[in-house]
Amino acid sequence: MFKDLNPILHSQLRLAVISILISVKEAEFTYLREKTDATAGNLSVQINKLKEAGYIDVSKSFKDNYPQTVCRITPAGVRAFEEYVRDLQAYLNIKK
């Protein structure tokens, strides 16, 4: 039996966001939008879902009088991502 893949992460945009955030310390909303080619609205919704799951931290501030949203992965997010990758490897029968 295969373990079910984490439904929060098993979505195209959310997985893309978390994969970027695992590679960097923190990233601005605009950077994530640029890398994922998502619309601001859709990205905003998915970021909220990741935040509600406790996988990312979102901080809002102002930079040069413009609102700035910075996202960073939490330890719970790192654990969830690692578990997701392990489950995926098991699902695909990939040996380490």
Add this chain to the structure above:
Amino acid sequence: MEQEKELSGQESLALITRMINKARRDYLDTGLSALLWGSVITFCGLAAFVNTYLRWPVLDYVWFLTVAAVAPQVIIAIREAKNRKYRGYEDDLMGGIWISFGIAIFLLSYIVNAYNVSEVASLFLILYGVPTFATGYARRFRAMIIGGVACWVLAVVSHFTPFPYKMLCIAGAAQLAWFIPGLIIRKRYLKAKEKNV
């Protein structure tokens, strides 16, 4: 990436790989700091060498240019930080290495002047090699690894070389450690910027 799409296992893995690679490849310095210091140190080294023959009093103070170069360096650092849309894990590490290098250079300059230390060029070259090699190693940037090693090789060469030629060792090290890698980084940066416009 507009709609929520059900992913297959293979697609998930491919997406993770693509995004991690995108973020990794995205590390781009502007190269301006490396070019600045590569130019300044090369100029100072060459000026000190030429001045052995010219004996212009003003060129005796040429190394003070390195103090003046701190101002544009600060401006470059502030502008780069302002334009950066993300922070990598190793950014703080790199910052720490180069700040500690700056402090070490400042202290070494004071010590060699206060105590009239000989083999100054070799000491500076050994120090130049440390952050250069560390940066190249951490960033997997071969030009800076070669530059760092070149500094150490030139430190040994400089030890067996008479005075004015030691200055050529310093100029050569600045070219190999900073100016040439700076040119490569700058070229990559401008290429990536052009792609994103």
